[in-house]
Amino acid sequence: MTRPCPDPDDFIADLRREFPGFRIVPKRGDHLSRLIDVVLRALTLGGQRHYMTRYHTVIGNTLYVPDSWAGMSACDKVILLRHERIHLIQRRRLTFVGMAAWYLLAWFPIGLAYGRARLEWEAYTETLRAIAEYRGLPAARDLQLRAQIIRRFTGPDYAWMWPFPASVGRWYDAALADLAQEITTGRSRLPAPARSNQ
Numbered sequence: 053m054t055r056p057c058p059d060p061d062d063f064i065a066d067l068r069r070e071f072p073g074f075r076i077v078p079k080r081g082d083h084l085s086r087l088i089d090v091v092l093r094a095l096t097l098g099g100q101r102h103y104m105t106r107y108h109t110v111i112g113n114t115l116y117v118p119d120s121w122a123g124m125s126a127c128d129k130v131i132l133l134r135h136e137r138i139h140l141i142q143r144r145r146l147t148f149v150g151m152a153a154w155y156l157l158a159w160f161p162i163g164l165a166y167g168r169a170r171l172e173w174e175a176y177t178e179t180l181r182a183i184a185e186y187r188g189l190p191a192a193r194d195l196q197l198r199a200q201i202i203r204r205f206t207g208p209d210y211a212w213m214w215p216f217p218a219s220v221g222r223w224y225d226a227a228l229a230d231l232a233q234e235i236t237t238g239r240s241r242l243p244a245p246a247r248s249n250q
């Protein structure tokens with residue numbers, strides 16, 4: 053059972069109602085993004101070279117988008133926005149300073165950023181939920197997707213934030229089991245979509 057992907061513009065309008073001031077800014081041409089890119093390349097010794105071209109980043113109420121945003125399909129944009137919405141909720145929950153500390157200080161020591169990994173995990177669980185809702189549970193169970201997301205946590209993309217594939221694999225499989233149950237019982241344990249929060 054799947055449901056149609058909402059239009060990204062409608063989803064963004066809902067996000068603006070939920071988080072007034074929410075905006076989308078291209079990283080290219082943005083000074084702050086350029087600075088972060090330089091720092092990340094240095095910290096990861098060049099391991100993270102794709103900050104400007106592939107990664108979406110939420111800071112405050114702003115989603116900074118890479119070059120790849122423009123070429124994404126409408127449904128991929130919505131799936132991505134659902135992930136980023138979780139970071140906006142986390143920021144509201146932890147406050148900006150708390151979130152920044154939990155997220156950024158967690159880069160040190162690089163390779164053992166448990167706090168950051170748990171925040172990202174919460175958001176990736178929503179990514180899987182969105183994929184299951186719009187494309188079906190088998191799409192969320194895709195093994196290539198599993199390998200790709202585990203690599204995000206264990207590799208240079210996020211500075212080796214939690215370099216234990218077996219542990220991330222367990223989170224992943226538990227989330228998929230929860231999702232399957234959620235879909236069969238119709239009950240969610242995680243934040244509701246933006247629309248129903250109003």
Ligand SMILES: [Zn+2]
Nearest residue numbers: 135139172175
């Ligand atoms: Zn994220």
